[in-house]
Amino acid sequence: MKYLMTCALACVLIVTPAGATERVLDPMHTTAPYSEWNDVRADAHAPIAVMGDHNHEGGEIMLAYRYMFMEMDGNRSGTSRLSPADVIAQGFAIAPTRMTMDMHMFGLMYGVNHDLTLMAMLPWISLSMDHLTGMGGSFTTKTEGIGDAKLSAMYALHDRGNRKLLANVGVGIPTGSIEERDTTPAGPNQPLPYPMQLGSGTYDLLPGLTFTAQERRWSWGAQAQMVLRLGRNSKGYSLGDRGKVTAWMAYLLADWVSASVRLDANKWGNIDGVDEQLPAMAPMMVPTADPDRRGGERVDALLGVNLYGTNSAFADHRLALEVGVPVYQSLDGPQLETDFVATLGWQYLFR
Template sequence: MDALTWDNACSAITNMPKQACYMRFRSITPLLLLCQAALADAPTQTARADAHAPIGVMADHLHHGDEWMVGYRFMRNYQDALRDGTNHVSKQRAYSRLSSGGYGYHNAPTRMAMNMHMLEAMYGWSDRVTLMLMANYMDMNMDAELHPHGPAAPVPYRMDSSGWGDVELAALFDAGRTAHGRWVGKLGLSLPTGSITKKDDMPHGVLGALVPMRMEYTMQLGSGTYDLRPAMTYSEQRDGWSWGAQASAVLRLGENRQDYRLGHRGELTAWAARLWTPAASTSLRLVGSRWGNIHGRDDAIDPDMSPAADPDAQGGERVEVGLGANLYAPSGALKGQRLALEFLTPVYQDLDGPQLANEWTLNVGWQFAF
C-alpha cells in the first residue's frame, strides 16, 4: 500500500486529518520494512550445530549441488522383560500351559540387545535434490529360556545373529520454503539384501541337545521384501533455537521368499533444539511409532516355540522421549564435521504380546560434509 492510499484509508477509518495520517505512516515505515525483511524467504543456515535434526532423525536436510556428505551412525538398542498390552508378563507365564493361565509357549525370551553400524553417503544432485545411500551391519543377541513343560528346570540359552542388513536408496527433495524454515520430502526404497534365514544352535534336541534352528523374526537381518520408505520433514531456525517435525513410514511390498511380510510401520516425531554456540546445541525429542503384526509365516519357525516366533505377537505402539546433543566444527582443521548423540527411553508402550519391551536406545553419529 502506497502513502496516498494509506492516508485516505487511515483518514476514512479514524477521522484523523490526512497530514496526521501521513506523519503516522512515516513513523512506522521502518517497522514495516523490518517486518517485511523478517518474513521474506531466507535459506536455512547450515553453519550451526542445530542445522541437522537430532541424530536419531534421518532424511531431514538437503545438501548444495555437488556437495558430498559421508557419515557413520551407531545405534544400541536394549530390550528387557515381556509385556502384553501395557502390562508386564513374567517369563514363567509365557511358557506355562494354557490350562494354567499361561501362554503355552515352549520358550520365553528374557532380553535382547542390538548393535547397528550404519554407513551413509549423501550427494547434492542439485540445490533442490539430494541422493542418499545407507547400508547397515547388525550384531544382535537374545537370551531365552526353554521350558520342557515337565518336571525339568528351564534351560537358559543365547542366540547370536550378525551380518549386513537391508540397503536403502533414497532421493530427498526441496518441498517448499517458509520465512525461517523448509520442507524436505523423501522417497526411499529398501532393498532386501539382509538375510531372513539365519540359524543358531538351540537346546531343542533329545535331552536338550543343541541343534541348528532358524531364529525368530526379530533376530533376522532384513525384511526380505522391497520396502517403500517415504517421509516429509519440516524444520525451522530462529535466533538461538530451532525445531522440526517429521512423518515417515515403512510400507512392505508383497511377501518375501519365506511367504511372509513384516508389518507396515508409521512414525511421527517432533523436536526442539537450543543453540548455545554455533558449535554446540542440545535437543529434546518426542517420538511416536506404530507397527503391525507379521502377515503370513515362515514354515521353518514354529509359532508355538516362542513369542518372538509368533507372527501375531509382533505389532505394537510406543512413545519415546529423547535427549540429544550436536557438536559442529564451523572452521579449522575439522571444518564441516559433526558429532552427535541422542538417548531415548519409552514413556508408553502397548504391545501385541507377550513381547520384549524396549528399555532404551542410544544413537551416536559422525558426519562430514565437503
C-alpha cells in the same frame, strides 16, 4: 502551536536516536524477525537418529556413520509387564528375556541440485537374544551381518527463508539375510524366529515428509514416515508395515553446540504369512516365532546433543549423540519391550 511543534520535534529527537542506538548496540538485530537458513550451525541437522531431515546444495557430498544401540529387557502384553514365569504360564516352552541390537549404519548423501538430494544407507547389524526355558535352563542366540539397504531422495517442496519442507521418497532393498540360524535347545543350526533375522526379505516403499525451521537460537522440525512392504519375501511372509511421526526442538547454545528434545511415535503391524523355515509348532513354543505377536506401538522421549566443527581443524565435521527411553509402549505380546535407545553419529561434508 510553535510550542507544540517544538515539543513534537523534541519527542522525535528523543525517541528516534534511542531506537537507532538500540540497533547499533545490537549487531545481532535481535528485534528483527529471523528469516535465514544457516547450514553452519550445530542444530542445522536434526537430532542424529532422524534420517533424511536435511538436503544439500548441488555437488555436496556427505559421509555419515551412526552407531545405534537398542536394549530390550523383559516382556509385555498390551501395556502390562510380564515376568518370564508369566510367559511360560501362557503355555510357551521358552520365554525371551533380553535382546540387544548393535547397528553400524553407513550413509552417503549427494546434492544433485538445490532441490534434490540423494541418500544411500547400509547397516551392519548384530543381534543377541537371551531366553529362559520352562525346564529352568537358559540359552542365547546371536546373529550378525548386513541389514537392508535404503536408497532415497529428498525433494524440496518448499525451501525459502528459515523454513523447509522436504518430500522423502525411498526404497528398502532386501540385502539383509532372512536365513539366520543358531544353536537352540532344539539342536544346532536351527532357523531363528522373526526378530533375529537381519532383513525384511521384501522391497519396501519409504514415503515421508519432513518439515524444519530455524529461529535465531531455536530450531524445530517434524517428520512423518512410513515403511510399506511390497509383497511377500521368498520365505512366504512380510514384516508388518510401519508408521512413524517424530517432532523435535533444539536450542543453539553456541554456533558449535546445540541440545535437543524429541518425541518419536512408532506403530508397526504384525507379520503377514508364516516363515516356511520355522517348524509348524514354533509359534506355540516361543512367542517370537508367532507372526501375530510382533505388532505394537511406542512413544520414545529423547535428549540429544549436536556438535559442529567451527574451527579449521574440525570444519564441516559433525558429531552428535541422542539417547531415549519409551514413555508409552503397547505390544501384541508376549513381546520383548524396549527400554533404552541410543545413537552416536559422525557426519562429514565435502563441499
